[in-house]
Amino acid sequence: MIDPKEPRLQPAGTGGVIPEEVAEATHIPHPESLPEYRWVYLWRWPLRVTHWVSAITITVLIVTGFYIGAPYFTTWGEASSHYLMGWARFLHFAAAGLIVAAAILRVYWLFAGNKWARWSSLLPVQARDWRNLWRTVKYYLLVRQESMPHYLGHHPLQQLSYTLIYLIVIVQMVTGFTMYGLSNPGGFFHTATAWVAPLFGGIQTVRFTHHALTWLLITFIPLHVYLAFRADVMDREGEMSSIFSGGRFVRADVKFEDE
Amino acid sequence: MLAPTSHPWTSDQTLAEHLEDRGVSRREFLDLCGKLTAMLGLASVVTPRMARALEQMRRPSVVWIQLQECTGCVESVIRTSEPSIGDLVLDTISLDFNHTLMAAAGHAAEAALHSAMEANAGQYILVVTGSVPLKDDGIYTTIAGRTAKEVLEEAASGAAAVIAVGACAHWGNIQASNPNPTGAVGVSDIIRDKPVVNIAGCPPISDVVTATVVHFLTFGRMPALDIDGRPMFAYGKRIHDQCQRRAHFDAGQFVDGFDDEGARKGWCLYRMGCKGPASFSPCPIFQWNVRTSWPIGAGHPCLGCTERRFWDTMTPFYERLPQVAGFGVERRVDVFGGALAIGVTAGVAAHAAATGIHRARQRKQLPVMQKPPQDAEVNRGQD
Incomplete structure (x- = not known):
């Protein structure tokens, strides 16, 4: 606890304070009980690179992908003086290559990363996380907020939703490269994805799946951005800055499930 | 399958002698060999070998059976206004049995089929058009009182090679499409003990049939096939990647x-x-x-x-993507996807509003905040 008699600014890393106007806004009951803050370094650079490369490439992939699916612009004049669909496809394939690179880094980091980035913290495999799942759901349903289990990394709902997003992205990669492989029969992508079209029941179903899952990824964006901002505003524990700087300021008196 | 010629290819003649009889020059014949080499995607050094193999060839026996189909494939093959030499070769060798085109009928036709199969056992090329219905013991296609499956199995047992021509023989085509009332399957679903070449298409291009037969006659084996049993020389590239548009x-x-x-x-x-x-x-x-x-x-x-x-x-044929099943014919995936995205965004907004209301209520219930100690005022300047 901070002694209120002492100057209330602490050096970074040894704990911190929150400014008084923030304390007022968040209705922390008494300045004397102002919690000590500490900085936790959670997301090391591979994870942040994965996140931002994914964010940018998924945006590019959605925009160019919908153009490829339904080309809404028409160019006029000689065909030789335009390359609109060509560029859309080039950007789509280039972004696809980048996100695959990011995915490879992420898979490596599932095994080499710290305990908040490892596979065991991403997939809801631990009994503790399954027990906490319902409490987390209740928190988001605005019931029994105080019983929210605290996590430094991903809480159970995040674990579930991010696992689902990873699975969707993997399906997108497989279906995408299946269609990409068609242009070079007998080539690497065509041979490696030969099993996909029969599994889906035809290449058009593969195309449909690729298109439909894009909508699920789009759906994820407002949810993800809203909940991240919300956590930042409600908990004031540096949720947003953690994906930029890698670390969070968290209250020293909070017990975290995954520490 | 031209009109009966006055120069039939007799069994003691080689193809070179026969073509000479028909008035086909050697230049034209070599031109055909060159074209077929290119069509098969082979190097031009193969052309002399192909020419030698073809000119020394004795009349090969081809049995063409037609099962559950519309006869469109045969129509496609014979609808050539000026038959090329390739068609001539194919036509000439295809005459042993083809019940659409042969003059014989009934018992005479059956006798022709069996004599052709017996005389050339183990050597004839079997061309199949049409699918094989299996449901209800195969009663949906019978020829001379026997089911399509029996006819196919008997014909295939003595064949040197089996060529399934057309989408019906390939996988069953429209009759095998949902709900497949007759249980139709393709040739390769029945004939498992020897390689089946699928000449896909509804109908396929007759040049592909010619080139495949010539490949077999030249090299004694079928051309390289893709995973669906289709010759790579013809089906190795996408239409999209060869399209003039x-x-x-x-x-x-x-x-x-x-x-x-x-x-x-x-x-x-x-x-x-x-x-x-x-x-x-x-x-x-x-x-x-x-x-x-x-x-x-x-x-x-x-x-x-x-x-x-x-x-x-591939349906709807005039749409890029399949439709969403079970939601009415006009619904498309973008309608559902868009509705989902808008719904989630609205849900997010509603949740944010609910959070705000919840927060405001909690705030009322909290005890009034105590004033901070006086020295906090001093420290504020340092912040």
Whole structure:
């Protein structure tokens, strides 16, 4: 606890304070009980690179992908003086290559990363996380907020939703490269994805799946951005800055499930 | 399958002697060999070998059986206004048994089939058009009182090679499409003990049949096949990647209606639901009717007839994507996807509003905040 008699600014890393106007806004009951803050370094650079490369490439992939699916612009004049669909496809394939690179880094980091980035913290495999799942759901349903289990990394709902997003992205990669492989029969992508079209029941179903899952990824964006901002505003524990700087300021008196 | 000729290919003649009889010059014959070499995707050094093999060839026996089908494949093969030498070779060798074209009928036709199979046991090429219905003991196609399955199995047992021509023999075609009332399957689903070459398409291009037969006669084996049993030389490339309208695709120039400016300019039919990007066939190169035209060349989107289950998977033919099943015919995936995205965004907004209300209520219930100690005022300056 901070002694209120002492100057209330602490050096970074040894704990911190929150400014008084923030304390007022968040209705922390008494300045004397102002919690000590500490900085936790959670997301090391591979994870942040994965996140931002994914964010940018998924945006590019959605925009160019919908153009490829339904080309809404028409160019006029000689065909030789335009390359609109060509560029859309080039950007789509280039972004696809980048996100695959990011995915490879992420898979490596599932095994080499710290305990908040490892596979065991991403997939809801631990009994503790399954027990906490319902409490987390209740928190988001605005019931029994105080019983929210605290996590430094991903809480159970995040674990579930991010696992689902990873699975969707993997399906997108497989279906995408299946269609990409068609242009070079007998080539690497065509041979490696030969099993996909029969599994889906035809290449058009593969195309449909690729298109439909894009909508699920789009759906994820407002949810993800809203909940991240919300956590930042409600908990004031540096949720947003953690994906930029890698670390969070968290209250020293909070017990975290995954520490 | 031309009109009966006054110079039938007798069994003691080689092909070279026979072509000479028919008035085909050696130059024309070598021209054919060169074309077939190119068609098969082989190096030109193979041409002399092919010419030698073909000119020394004795009359090969081909038995062409037709099962559950519309006869369109035979019609496609014979609808050539000026038969090329390739057609001539194919026509000449195909005469042993083909019940659409042969003069005999009834018992005489059956006798011709059996004598051809017995005389050339283990050596004839079996060409099959039509699928094989299996449901209800195969009663939906019977020939001379026997089911299609029995006819096929008997014919295949003595064949040196089996060529399944057309989408019906390939996988069953429209009769095998959902709900497949007769239980139709393709030839390769029945004949498991010898390789079956699938000449896919509804109908396929007759040049592909010719080239495949010639490959077998030249090398004694079938050409390289893809995973679906189709010859790589013909089905090794996508229509989309060989299409003469491809430049308009890359440029972003698309037809929106069959009578619009883009259609008149010959632009890409992608928006019209063209399945060229999903279909493998030599249509843009080989074309039909003595290389006159082909569907996309004539301004119609490709239906994807060389692919398995195209009636189920490539439909609707004039749309890019399949429709969402079970939600009415006009619903498309974008309607559902868009509704989902808007719904989630609205849900997010509602949740944010609910959070705000909840927060405000909690705030009222909290005890009034105590004033901070006086010295906090001093420290504020340092902040």
